[in-house]
Each structure stands twice: as C-alpha cells, then as structure tokens.
Amino acid sequence: MGIKIGDKPYAERIQAGIDNSFMRQAVSSAQGRFRSGRLKAAEELGDWEDWRTLGEEIRHHTMENLDYYLHQLSEQVEKRGGTVFFAETAEEANAYVQEVAKKKQARKVVKSKSMVTEEIGLNEALQQSGCEVVESDLGEWILQLDEDPPSHIVTPALHKNKEQIRETFANKKGYTKTDQPKELAAFAREQLRKDFPEADLGVTGCNFAVAESGAVTLVTNEGNARMVTSLPDTHIAVMGMERVVPTWEELEVVVSLLTRAAVGQKLTSYITALTGTRLEDETDGPEDFHLVIVDNGRSKILGTEFQSALHCIRCAACINACPVYRHVGGHSYGSIYPGPIGAVLTPLLDGYEDHKDLPYASTLCAACTEACPVKIPLHEHLIRHREIIVEREHMGAKSEEWMMKGFAKWASTPAAYKLSTKMARTAMKPWTKDEQIEKGPGPLKGWTESRDFPAPAKKNFWEWYKQREKRRGEA
Amino acid sequence: MTVHNRTSFLDRVADNLGRERRTDVKPPVYSVKPQDRVFQGATQDELIEKLEVQCQVIHTSFERTVLADLGDSLQNVLASFEGSRKVISAGGPRLDEFGMRGIYEALGKEGFDLRVWNDQEGDVTFAEQAGVGIVFSDITLAESGTVTLFNDTHNGRSISLLPETFIAIIPKSTLVPRMTQAARVIHEQEQQGNPVSSCVSFITGPSNSADIEMNLIVGVHGPVKATYLLVEDL
Numbered sequence: 001m002g003i004k005i006g007d008k009p010y011a012e013r014i015q016a017g018i019d020n021s022f023m024r025q026a027v028s029s030a031q032g033r034f035r036s037g038r039l040k041a042a043e044e045l046g047d048w049e050d051w052r053t054l055g056e057e058i059r060h061h062t063m064e065n066l067d068y069y070l071h072q073l074s075e076q077v078e079k080r081g082g083t084v085f086f087a088e089t090a091e092e093a094n095a096y097v098q099e100v101a102k103k104k105q106a107r108k109v110v111k112s113k114s115m116v117t118e119e120i121g122l123n124e125a126l127q128q129s130g131c132e133v134v135e136s137d138l139g140e141w142i143l144q145l146d147e148d149p150p151s152h153i154v155t156p157a158l159h160k161n162k163e164q165i166r167e168t169f170a171n172k173k174g175y176t177k178t179d180q181p182k183e184l185a186a187f188a189r190e191q192l193r194k195d196f197p198e199a200d201l202g203v204t205g206c207n208f209a210v211a212e213s214g215a216v217t218l219v220t221n222e223g224n225a226r227m228v229t230s231l232p233d234t235h236i237a238v239m240g241m242e243r244v245v246p247t248w249e250e251l252e253v254v255v256s257l258l259t260r261a262a263v264g265q266k267l268t269s270y271i272t273a274l275t276g277t278r279l280e281d282e283t284d285g286p287e288d289f290h291l292v293i294v295d296n297g298r299s300k301i302l303g304t305e306f307q308s309a310l311h312c313i314r315c316a317a318c319i320n321a322c323p324v325y326r327h328v329g330g331h332s333y334g335s336i337y338p339g340p341i342g343a344v345l346t347p348l349l350d351g352y353e354d355h356k357d358l359p360y361a362s363t364l365c366a367a368c369t370e371a372c373p374v375k376i377p378l379h380e381h382l383i384r385h386r387e388i389i390v391e392r393e394h395m396g397a398k399s400e401e402w403m404m405k406g407f408a409k410w411a412s413t414p415a416a417y418k419l420s421t422k423m424a425r426t427a428m429k430p431w432t433k434d435e436q437i438e439k440g441p442g443p444l445k446g447w448t449e450s451r452d453f454p455a456p457a458k459k460n461f462w463e464w465y466k467q468r469e470k471r472r473g474e475a
Numbered sequence: 476m477t478v479h480n481r482t483s484f485l486d487r488v489a490d491n492l493g494r495e496r497r498t499d500v501k502p503p504v505y506s507v508k509p510q511d512r513v514f515q516g517a518t519q520d521e522l523i524e525k526l527e528v529q530c531q532v533i534h535t536s537f538e539r540t541v542l543a544d545l546g547d548s549l550q551n552v553l554a555s556f557e558g559s560r561k562v563i564s565a566g567g568p569r570l571d572e573f574g575m576r577g578i579y580e581a582l583g584k585e586g587f588d589l590r591v592w593n594d595q596e597g598d599v600t601f602a603e604q605a606g607v608g609i610v611f612s613d614i615t616l617a618e619s620g621t622v623t624l625f626n627d628t629h630n631g632r633s634i635s636l637l638p639e640t641f642i643a644i645i646p647k648s649t650l651v652p653r654m655t656q657a658a659r660v661i662h663e664q665e666q667q668g669n670p671v672s673s674c675v676s677f678i679t680g681p682s683n684s685a686d687i688e689m690n691l692i693v694g695v696h697g698p699v700k701a702t703y704l705l706v707e708d709l
Contacts, residue, residue, distance in 0.1 A: 026688065030689050045509070051509050054507050057506060064682075067485040067489045068497040082477070084477065084478045084481070092480075136696070138687070179651075180688040189695055197603070213671045221685075221695075222684050222696045223697025223698075226636050241484075246500075247502075248659075249655075249659060252654040256510070266532075266620075267621055267681065269697070270677070270697070273674070273677075274674050275671055275673050275675075277673070281627075283599065283628075283631060284632045286674055289526075303493050321691060324633065334595070395539045397613040439547070
C-alpha cells in the first residue's frame with residue numbers, strides 16, 4: 001500500500017470526509033471516549049505530567065544514542081538465535097522478507113497489525129511472491145476483505161459501521177448471521193482460527209524492542225499477535241528503527257504511557273515480549289526468527305529540528321484530540337499516518353510534493369501537543385512545516401504567494417492603503433448580509449466556503465480614533 | 476553472518492546525528508520516577524484488594540482460597556465454566572509445591588481429561604482442543620490485574636492462548652504493585668547474565684476488541700473467559 005493512500009486531491013478527500021455522516025459521527029464519538037479514557041487514566045495517576053516528562057526524557061536519550069542501542073539490540077537478537085536485517089529502504093525490507101518467504105517455501109502468511117508494514121507495502125510484495133497474506137487483527141481483517149486502507153492508528157476500521165461489515169463478510173466469506181458485533185467477531189474468530197495453524201510465516205510489527213535483551217514487544221488486546229508468534233515456525237518482526245528502548249525499565253514506562261494515552265487502559269490484555277527463537281526444550285514458538293529494522297527516510301529526520309517526531313509511540317492521543325480529524329476523518333489525510341502526527345511525519349518520510357496540504361489540516365490549537373504522552377511539540381512542527389513550504393519550497397498555494405506580495409506592496413503605499421480601507425465596505429457590499437460575508441469573491445472564497453467573514457467596518461480605525469479623541473476633548 | 480547491513484546503516488544514523496559512532500553510553504539518569512510511587516509501601520493484603528477491584532474492570536472473575544482448599548476451589552471454577560472437560564495445565568516445580576498432582580488426579584477421576592504441558596507429545600494440538608488452560612502467575616501486577624508468565628519448557632505459550640477459558644493460579648507471594656517491579660526483576664537478571672525467557676507474556680484478563688463500532692467484544696482470538704484464583708501461600 002505504501003505511506004500514501006489514494007490519488008484523489010486533498011480538497012476532494014476532505015469533501016468526501018465531510019460528506020460521510022456515519023464516519024463523522026463515529027469518529028466524534030470515538031474521540032470522546034478515547035479522550036475521556038485518557039484523561040481519567042491521567043487523573044488516576046495524579047502525576048501524569050511527571051510520567052510525560054519521563055517519557056520525553058527516555059525517548060530523547062534513545063534518539064540521541066540510536067546507533068548505540070540499535071547495535072546492542074542486533075547483538076542480542078543474534079545471540080538468541082535470530083537474524084537481523086537493517087533495511088535502508090522499503091524495497092530492501094520487502095526484498096529481504098520475500099527472500100525468507102522463498103527459502104521457507106511459504107504459501108500462507110498470517111500477520112498481526114503493523115503500521116510499518118503498511119508503510120512499506122509488504123503485503124503487496126508478499127502477494128507478488130505468490131503468498132496468501134491474512135491480516136488477523138479484527139479491524140485489519142475487515143479492511144483487507146474490503147480492500148480499504150486504515151483510518152486510525154489504534155482502531156483502523158473506525159470509519160465502517162456494522163451493516164457495512166456484515167455485508168463485507170457476507171459477500172467475501174459467505175457470512176449469514178446478523179450485524180451484531182458479537183456475532184461478527186465470533187465469525188472472524190472461527191475463520192481466522194483455521195489460518196493460524198496453516199501459516200508458514202508469522203509477520204508482526206514491533207511496538208518496542210529492548211536493546212539490553214533483544215526482546216521484541218507487541219501490545220495488543222485481541223491475542224492475534226500471540227497466535228502469529230506462537231504457531232508458525234518462522235516469525236518475522238518488522239520495526240521502524242526508532243522503536244527501540246534501552247532496557248526493560250524504560251520499556252515498562254513507554255508501554256504504560258502507550259496504553260494509557262491510547263484508550264485509558266492500565267495495560268492492554270496482552271503485552272508479549274519475544275526474544276529470539278524458541279529454546280531447545282520448548283515445544284511452541286518459532287524455530288526461526290528475523291528482525292527487520294527499517295529506516296525508509298527516518299534517519300533524514302535525525303539531527304534536524306523535527307527529530308522529536310521520531311519520539312512518537314503511536315498511541316493516537318493526538319488524533320483523538322484533534323478537531324480537524326474529528327471533522328474530516330482519517331482517509332482525508334491521504335496517508336496511513338493520519339491526524340497531527342501524520343501531518344508532521346508523512347511529509348518528513350515521503351516529501352512535501354504529495355503532502356504539502358497536510359500541515360494546513362490543523363487549527364494550531366495545540367490540543368495535540370497537550371495530549372502527547374511524550375511531549376512532542378506537534379503544533380510547533382506543523383507551523384515550521386508551513387514556513388518551509390511557503391519560504392523554502394515555494395509550494396504554498398500560488399494565490400497565497402501573490403496575495404502576500406500584493407499585500408506587502410499595498411500596505412507599504414500609504415495612499416493606496418488609505419483609499420482601499422475607505423472603499424472596502426462599498427466594494428464588499430454585494431456580498432454582505434447582516435454585517436457578514438457568507439460567500440466572498442477572490443481570495444475570500446476559500447475562507448468563506450467553511451465560515452463567515454465579518455464585513456469591513458463602517459469607519460476605519462483612524463476615523464474611529466479621531467472621532468473618539470474629539471469627543472473626549474469635548475467632554 | 477546473521478546481522479546484515481549494520482555498519483552502513485548505523486554509520487548513516489551517527490552521521491545524521493552529527494557525530495562519530497558511539498560504542499559506549501552511560502546509563503541515563505532521569506529527572507523523575509513517578510513509576511515508583513504507585514502503591515508505594517502497600518502490604519500484600521492491600522495489593523490483593525487493589526487486584527480484586529481491577530479484576531472487575533478487566534472482565535475477570537476473582538476467587539480467593541487457601542492451599543488446603545485449592546482442589547475444591549479449582550473444581551468450583553471448572554464447574555462454573557460448564558464447558559469442555561479437556562484441560563491443559565502448565566507444569567514445573569509449582570505443581571509439587573501446590574500439591575497439584577493430587578488435585579489433577581482427583582479431577583481425572585471426576586471425568587476431566589487433564590494434561591500437563593510437555594509430559595507427552597503433541598501439546599499444542601491438545602491445547603487447541605482443550606476448553607481450559609491453567610497457569611501459575613510468576614509475577615502478578617496489582618495495578619493492572621496482570622499475570623506475568625515466563626514461558627518455558629514447563630509453561631508453553633499455547634496454554635494461556637488457545638483454550639476458550641483461562642485460569643491463572645496466583646500465589647499471594649507473587650503480588651507486586653505494578654509492571655515496574657516485574658521489569659526491574661528482568662532487568663536485574665539480564666545484568667547478572669541470566670537471559671530473559673524466550674517469551675514473557677503479560678496477560679490482563681480475557682482477550683477483547685473494540686474494532687466494530689467501538690463495541691467491547693470479549694474473546695476475539697484468545698480466551699473468552701478468565702478467572703484468577705488467589706492462593707494464600709505466605
């Protein structure tokens with residue numbers, strides 16, 4: 001699939017989001033529940049700010065010493081019988097996994113939810129190699145059957161309702177029961193239970209890897225990641241290179257931050273730490289383990305003003321707090337990473353060309369920054385992106401650039417400025433209703449499509465000020 | 476070689492960080508330690524209370540028993556499941572410490588088909604068919620209601636995963652405030668050169684999902700029901 005989803009222009013994507021009333025209602029109610037869960041969890045702890053400070057310090061220290069910790073991690077994995085592949089690009093990562101699949105003569109691959117494998121388009125690569133790939137997270141399975149991309153990091157199928165899911169199950173898998181979530185899930189359980197023992201390869205992401213021991217940790221509620229890593233003979237874990245922590249002591253802090261910030265859980269149902277291959281006297285677990293560590297543009301972010309974007313622990317708290325996401329939904333971002341963190345990260349990983357609109361999909365209200373459990377200054381990064389887009393990349397809307405140039409010239413010519421402020425009210429009269437402009441012409445069009453603009457005042461400031469001073473003198 | 480492309484990859488990382496490769500890093504000193512404050516100074520009995528409250532949040536039944544009554548208590552829990560009589564249990568030294576062999580023998584006479592992990596071939600297949608999986612918690616986290624399992628030759632990963640119902644026997648002595656203490660044990664063992672087990676499972680109640688319209692569904696891939704049986708062993 002790749003980081004970019006679909007080719008529709010930004011404005012069309014936004015409009016589609018706004019027009020999808022089920023999705024908007026679902027997103028807004030989910031946001032409410034996720035947010036209250038997070039706030040309740042923070043309140044219970046009582047010292048959430050200390051936790052955030054610790055989270056930030058851990059992530060900062062790890063990024064500053066990333067080469068050291070990745071080296072240590074790879075040494076430990078090797079010591080425990082695993083193979084480590086460092087992949088600079090998505091293509092390299094995919095080619096390596098394809099090679100392992102070929103060696104194992106793999107026909108069926110079961111996967112647990114993983115953003116990084118979506119980012120590099122691993123499923124397509126495996127399918128090209130002749131493998132059947134089965135997503136086993138309930139939400140991801142629904143999306144896979146429907147050939148639809150995820151719209152949220154934590155609940156990927158948030159934009160779908162149960163009637164749509166029932167229809168998908170009926171069309172693709174011959175499901176005959178009702179649209180009750182319990183029945184739908186029971187059907188998925190029954191179907192997927194057949195896939196796990198048949199699979200030759202289990203592919204997972206990695207929430208966090210522990211450098212000191214070589215453990216790869218998976219945070220889930222459903223238990224599918226345990227199936228994927230217990231039953232097939234080969235396990236391949238794919239991780240973004242930033243997802244490492246120094247020791248188990250840091251691991252537990254970032255895991256606690258993740259589960260609390262995501263949905264308000266103290267811990268999820270399953271947190272599974274897997275180290276290398278199964279031992280000689282063990283009878284379940286994989287006998288072959290591969291860890292693929294992916295750069296895919298991440299190292300370019302190191303050493304820049306955006307480095308803290310790599311601190312992200314993928315909890316989606318920023319997404320759940322964002323008023324823009326609330327109105328347009330995840331698909332509008334055109335990236336598998338939606339919301340504020342997506343708007344920051346996607347242009348860094350995939351360039352500005354296809355994603356120059358994303359930093360504008362924000363009100364800069366800073367709710368995202370406040371929600372972030374590791375204190376990434378998300379709204380400041382968005383502002384900086386905008387500056388870069390306008391100044392360095394010259395990619396801002398042309399009309400905006402001309403307008404700003406025109407404004408500068410006009411504002412620095414006193415006579416023109418004076419005249420136009422006097423004329424403004426008269427000029428805008430045809431569009432003015434009750435002191436508001438609802439459908440403005442020219443540069444006002446974009447603004448007034450989504451909100452009203454106040455009509456120019458009857459008097460300009462200087463006229464008002466002079467009159468006021470005069471009245472004061474008279475009094 | 477079983478590590479590929481490491482040098483060029485890590486050189487690029489160091490280069491972008493604007494320095495030479497680092498071969499040594501001092502353990503960091505963090506400015507705050509909020510994790511140590513959770514339930515600080517609580518007694519084992521106070522931790523049991525916290526655990527019991529948390530069990531309601533995680534849809535898990537909670538029972539207390541003493542060593543002498545463990546067999547009866549286990550029978551009651553099994554009866555409450557009203558399901559399959561095929562049971563898979565973890566093995567290891569705790570079987571003897573808690574008198575489980577006698578208890579399992581008695582259950583066998585009651586018609587239960589009970590197998591201890593790694594006593595025979597084909598345990599994974601048996602676990603797939605079993606209705607109940609029984610494990611001993613190695614470290615129990617009161618705050619989150621989590622049992623920690625160090626999976627090994629006596630304690631297969633499948634026991635707590637494949638059967639529809641899940642019973643964790645929790646020795647009172649294994650209770651700690653939260654994940655901090657469990658992580659510290661593993662960290663200290665690592666430092667002493669005792670490597671962590673190939674799979675550490677932190678399990679908090681039955682499996683669940685909220686993927687369909689945010690409705691909580693209990694039991695998606697893993698167990699549908701869970702019971703914690705706390706045993707006074709102190």
